[in-house]
Each structure stands twice: as C-alpha cells, then as structure tokens.
Amino acid sequence: MTVPARRAAALSALAGVVCAAVGFAVAELVAALVGPGSSPLFAAGAGVVDAVPGPVKDWAVATFGTADKAVLLGGMAVVLAAGAALAGWLELRRRPLGAVLLGVVGAVGAVVAATRPAASVAWALPSLVGVGVGVLLLRSALAPLRGPDVPARASGAGERAPMDRRRFLLVTGLAAAAGVVALATSRAVSAGSRAVTAAREALRLPAPATPAPAVPAGADLRVPGLAPYVTPNADFYRIDTALRVPQVDPATWTLRVTGLVDEPFEIGIDELLALPLVEHDVTLTCVSNEVGGDLVGNARWLGYPVRELLARAGVRDGADMVLSTSADGWTASTPLDVLTDPDRACLLAVGMNGEPLPPAHGFPARLVVPGLYGYVSATKWVTELKVTTFADDVAYWSTRGWSERGPIKLASRVDTPRAGAGVPSGPVTVAGVAWAQHTGISAVEVRVDDGAWRAATLAETVGPDTWRQWSYAWDATPGEHRLTVRATDADGRTQTSDVAPPAPDGASGWHEVTVRVT
Ligand SMILES: Nc1nc2c(c(=O)[nH]1)N[C@H]1C(S)=C(S)[C@@H](COP(=O)(O)O)O[C@H]1N2
Numbered sequence: 001m002t003v004p005a006r007r008a009a010a011l012s013a014l015a016g017v018v019c020a021a022v023g024f025a026v027a028e029l030v031a032a033l034v035g036p037g038s039s040p041l042f043a044a045g046a047g048v049v050d051a052v053p054g055p056v057k058d059w060a061v062a063t064f065g066t067a068d069k070a071v072l073l074g075g076m077a078v079v080l081a082a083g084a085a086l087a088g089w090l091e092l093r094r095r096p097l098g099a100v101l102l103g104v105v106g107a108v109g110a111v112v113a114a115t116r117p118a119a120s121v122a123w124a125l126p127s128l129v130g131v132g133v134g135v136l137l138l139r140s141a142l143a144p145l146r147g148p149d150v151p152a153r154a155s156g157a158g159e160r161a162p163m164d165r166r167r168f169l170l171v172t173g174l175a176a177a178a179g180v181v182a183l184a185t186s187r188a189v190s191a192g193s194r195a196v197t198a199a200r201e202a203l204r205l206p207a208p209a210t211p212a213p214a215v216p217a218g219a220d221l222r223v224p225g226l227a228p229y230v231t232p233n234a235d236f237y238r239i240d241t242a243l244r245v246p247q248v249d250p251a252t253w254t255l256r257v258t259g260l261v262d263e264p265f266e267i268g269i270d271e272l273l274a275l276p277l278v279e280h281d282v283t284l285t286c287v288s289n290e291v292g293g294d295l296v297g298n299a300r301w302l303g304y305p306v307r308e309l310l311a312r313a314g315v316r317d318g319a320d321m322v323l324s325t326s327a328d329g330w331t332a333s334t335p336l337d338v339l340t341d342p343d344r345a346c347l348l349a350v351g352m353n354g355e356p357l358p359p360a361h362g363f364p365a366r367l368v369v370p371g372l373y374g375y376v377s378a379t380k381w382v383t384e385l386k387v388t389t390f391a392d393d394v395a396y397w398s399t400r401g402w403s404e405r406g407p408i409k410l411a412s413r414v415d416t417p418r419a420g421a422g423v424p425s426g427p428v429t430v431a432g433v434a435w436a437q438h439t440g441i442s443a444v445e446v447r448v449d450d451g452a453w454r455a456a457t458l459a460e461t462v463g464p465d466t467w468r469q470w471s472y473a474w475d476a477t478p479g480e481h482r483l484t485v486r487a488t489d490a491d492g493r494t495q496t497s498d499v500a501p502p503a504p505d506g507a508s509g510w511h512e513v514t515v516r517v518t
Pocket residue numbers: 236237238239240241242284285286287326327328330360361362373374375378379380381
C-alpha cells in the first residue's frame with residue numbers, strides 16, 4: 001500500500017509526537033526509579049521557574065494564581081509536542097535531522113535535571129534513556145513510510161519508494177501501548193514513594209530523654225561564604241550506592257540484632273521511639289572527600305545508643321566487629337569497641353535536625369558514629385546489626401579496595417575567600433572549618449604565601465564530635481597570594497602535609513587557596 005506524500009508528512013509528524021510521548025513515558029518510569037524530583041518535565045519546569053525573572057514570576061502568579069504551575073507544565077507540553085511533530089517530519093524528509101533535534105532536547109533535559117540544586121548525576125538518566133527510546137522508535141515507525149531501501153537508480157526520477165501504512169500504524173500503535181504501560185508503572189512506583197513520604201510526615205518524634213547541649217551562639221561566626229555550623233538537611237551532602245532512594249515503610253521496618261549474641265532480637269519503629277532517646281551533634285565525613293572538599297556536614301541527630309541494643313542482645317566473646325546491613329543490601333563494618341564505648345554517642349538515629357530522617361539520609365533509621373568515615377559506620381535504611389569478626393565478614397567497600405577500618409583523619413578547610421577569588425586589599429576575613437571527630441580541634445593556623453604560621457581564632461563548639469569554625473583577620477596586600485591552613489587536634493597532633501588521595505583510607509594534606517588581591 002503506498003501513501004501519498006502529503007499524507008506521509010502528516011503521518012511522520014504524528015509519529016514524532018507519539019514516539020516522543022513514549023520516550024517521555026519511559027523517562028518518567030526511569031525517573032520514578034531514580035527518585036523524586038528527577039522527572040525531566042518537573043526538573044525542567046523547576047529550572048524555568050528559577051530562570052524566569054522575578055517580575056515575570058509575579059505576573060504569572062497574579063494572572064494564573066495557583067494554576068501557574070499547571071499553565072507552565074501545559075505550556076511546556078505544547079511546545080514539546082510541536083517540536084516532536086517537527087522532529088518526525090524532519091526525520092522523514094532530512095534524516096537524521098529529526099533524531100538530532102530530539103537528541104538536543106534530551107541533552108538539554110539531562111543537563112537541566114542533573115544541575116538542579118538537590119540533584120545527582122543520576123538525574124540525567126531519565127532524559128537520556130527517554131530520548132534514546134524515542135529516537136529508536138521514530139526510526140522504526142518511519143521506516144515503513146520510507147519504504148524499503150531502493151537504490152535511487154531503480155526507483156526512477158521523482159518517484160518515491162512504496163510506503164506501507166499498515167506497518168506504520170502497527171509500529172506506532174505498539175509504541176503507544178508500551179508508553180501507556182511505562183506511564184502506569186511509573187505511577188505505581190511513585191505511589192510507593194508517596195506512601196513513604198506520607199508515613200514520614202505522619203511520624204512524630206519523641207522529645208529526647210537526653211537532649212544535646214544548646215549550640216553556643218559563638219559556634220557560628222556567620223561569615224559570608226563560611227559553611228554554617230549546623231548543615232541544613234536540604235544542603236547535607238548525600239553519598240550512597242542507591243540509584244533510587246530506598247523507600248522503607250516505617251510500619252514494616254525492623255532492625256534485627258543477630259550474630260555472636262546470646263539473644264538475637266528484632267525491634268520495630270514503635271518500640272524504638274518509645275525508648276529513652278539521646279540527642280547528639282555529630283559531623284559526618286565521607287572518605288571520598290578530597291582536601292578542601294565538601295563531602296562533610298554537621299547535624300543534630302536523635303537516636304538510641306547502639307551500645308544499649310548490643311547489651312540487650314548480649315555480645316559473646318570473640319566478636320570484634322558489627323556488620324550493619326541496609327534495606328538495599330549495602331554493608332558497613334564497624335569495630336565493636338567503638339560501638340560499645342560508653343563515652344561515644346553511637347546512635348541508631350531516627351531524627352536529623354529536628355525532623356525524621358529525610359528519605360535520602362536513611363529514613364526511617366540509620367547509624368551515626370562519631371569519628372569514623374561514613375563507609376564504615378553510617379549505614380542508612382539500616383535493617384540488621386550482625387555481631388561478627390573482621391576475620392569472618394567483609395563490608396561493601398572493603399571488598400573494593402578501601403580500608404577495612406576508617407577513622408576520620410584530622411582536616412581543615414578554607415571556605416572564604418574561595419580559590420581564584422579576587423579580593424580588595426585591606427582587611428579580609430579568612431574563615432573555614434576544621435574537624436577531628438571524637439578528639440576535637442585545639443588550634444588552627446593560617447599561613448600567607450611562605451610566611452610564618454599564625455594562629456586563627458577558633459569559634460566555640462558543642463564538643464569534640466563536630467567540626468569547628470575558625471577565622472583569621474588578614475591584612476591583604478595587592479598581588480597573588482596563597483593561603484594555607486592546618487589544624488591541631490586536642491591530642492596535640494598537627495595535620496600532616498603529606499598528600500594522600502582519598503583511597504584507601506581518606507585524603508590528607510593541607511588545603512590551600514590562591515587569591516588575587518587588587
Ligand atoms: N545504605 C547505605 N548507607 C550508606 C551508604 C550507602 O551507600 N548505602 N554510604 C555511606 C557513606 S560512604 C557515607 S559518606 C554516608 C553519607 O551519609 P549521607 O548521605 O546522609 O550524608 O552514608 C553511608 N551510608
């Protein structure tokens with residue numbers, strides 16, 4: 001069956017819209033798996049909202065009221081559909097221009113999604129997979145319109161190859177059906193995460209039986225550009241192996257304490273929340289943090305001491321490690337003596353800065369251990385504590401070249417001025433943070449170029465388990481200058497200048513920034 005050229009053009013535009021819609025449905029499905037917020041349309045919409053100048057935003061709110069978001073998303077859908085029709089038509093007339101057009105839209109979507117404030121690189125996946133699928137479908141949908149590849153000579157001048165409309169409708173119809181299935185699945189998947197979101201919002205944390213001391217006013221110097229003493233949850237770094245944030249329903253969650261114990265037991269959320277909870281400020285650090293890096297954050301945690309859970313189970317002789325496992329099968333190995341130390345607040349945490357743990361930070365429960373890198377201690381979505389030995393069990397990262405034990409290394413960082421910044425000459429406040437969790441910071445020194453080390457002023461702190469801010473009043477003279485910082489811990493050990501990369505047990509070396517003074 002052949003198709004006249006005008007009808008072929010219409011069908012190709014239709015194919016463009018259908019295939020783009022299917023690719024879009026696939027992108028939504030991938031987004032449901034990657035995590036809330038990664039939906040390309042919503043991420044792009046949020047990007048548009050951020051990019052739009054204030055007066056335009058005010059105008060939109062004034063004109064459309066609370067329907068402003070629906071109008072925005074609807075408008076984007078219309079523009080995208082028109083673009084998709086154009087892509088279908090182009091792909092038939094000027095192959096591969098249509099595919100290129102779709103590819104560009106997908107690439108823009110990927111970049112916009114991955115650069116959202118709370119995004120990870122994984123947020124690029126939905127757009128990329130969706131566009132890949134859309135392009136492949138468009139090609140197979142248009143093939144029947146284009147007819148078999150007939151050499152130009154054989155088909156004769158001005159004559160088009162025969163087109164198969166029935167095959168075109170079959171391919172397009174099947175694609176549309178697959179799109180509907182993808183969309184339905186993505187809805188079902190995100191319904192699961194909505195249920196957990198609702199359960200989290202309904203969860204009421206009890207007041208701590210042992211509250212943390214108030215943060216002294218002098219702990220936060222509030223210097224512009226300096227990391228705040230308490231990291232807001234939304235800004236807290238996130239590191240884990242989960243492509244999709246595990247959605248753990250607190251109603252069915254339990255923690256099992258097993259292994260070399262007299263009485264293994266299991267505890268659910270209600271029993272846990274009824275126990276006398278402890279509040280404690282702890283700075284977490286990732287072993288992957290580079291010198292000067294930002295994979296470190298400080299929060300107020302609410303939880304139950306792990307040592308009490310271990311005592312209840314009765315740890316047997318011979319054990320020296322606790323292997324904690326998460327709902328998604330990740331594991332960490334923590335030395336038993338750290339977890340049973342009566343002077344260390346190792347918590348099975350349920351609260352972070354006054355609210356239930358955010359899903360990305362381990363809801364409904366995680367471990368927090370002062371002084372150890374996250375990969376050997378901070379198991380999120382934790383479901384099991386197995387008392388065992390380092391000889392018998394190996395944790396996730398230890399089988400991948402990272403050290404079996406991971407005490408946090410003494411470190412310090414210059415937050416302001418930033419490397420490469422231009423600063424006016426005269427008085428400049430140099431400021432940053434330093435950490436030596438569970439030991440504490442006793443001094444920070446700053447050096448300008450190759451000059452003498454000068455003592456920085458230390459901010460107050462709640463205790464040795466958190467980082468400590470510092471500042472240094474610098475009289476900046478014109479030219480390029482190098483600012484270097486080093487810290488000394490409460491045991492009197494000064495930070496080594498030996499440069500080590502993060503692997504296998506944490507980076508070392510002094511942080512330095514070079515600035516231009518004018
Ligand atoms: N389940 C699970 N927990 C995990 C990880 C993980 O990959 N899976 N990563 C750990 C690492 S390496 C770090 S540094 C901390 C980071 O915690 P955060 O994401 O809350 O900042 O979580 C730890 N807990």
